[in-house]
Amino acid sequence: MRAPSKTHARARELRSALSLPEKLLWVRLRRREVGRPTFRRQHPVGPFVLDFYCSAARLCIEVDGASHSAGDRPQRDERRDAWLAGQAIEVVRIAASYVLADPEQATEYVLHLARERGA
Template sequence: MMILPGTGRGTGAAGGGGVPHTLRPEVSLARKLRREMSLPEVLLWEQLRGQKTGIKFRHQHPIGPYVCDFYCAGAKLAVEVDGEFHGRGDRPQRDAGRDQFFEQNGHRVLRVAAGEVLRDIEAVVTMIVSSAASPLHQPAAGPPPRAGEE
């Protein structure tokens, strides 16, 4: 592709053209992970995608430098499916760092064991949907105190 001087536009074919778009690394990674989901992730995605609650989920969704397994934007809920390797080596510390990043950026994190997805997917889906449906912040009980009161 040739770039025209001073325009920032290429001389590509009709309808195309323009400067090639470079994806952020986390978007490229998310696309790759969507093609390579584990069996528990595939089964859970089929259930979350097909549920009729009106709560929408995305799979392999980038948040900052990380990609979470499932994400509900309306509830700011990141769902992570943890396989058996998540308890080994430095993985617990890495997962804690991810969780901290998500939480510091206003997202809730729900971790579910891959084995639990395989054993009782209905219970896992119910737990995820319930978490997504619950408000981010619980309202205070009663009216706020008047000025000068606590």
């Protein structure tokens, strides 16, 4: 599904304002090697911008900080995940603290998930 131009503009903004955990993960995921799954960062899909997306695996990786457990955020995330599931996109949420603690292990985990889904 093509994302609205407003979503594309938001994705461009977010690409230049990655959080530290997102930066740590992106530096590792962006490496292009034969046989390695390819990811995009801050990728627009429909009305949403996905932190990281592997199209070959139809896999969305969301790096969630503490704010994702506050207020109405959990319900918003559930609705978003359900919409993406309807588009055959699996959403995996990874705690920002996990990425900060061990970015290499977080990257290997993400790559493993993508390979499991056929990337």
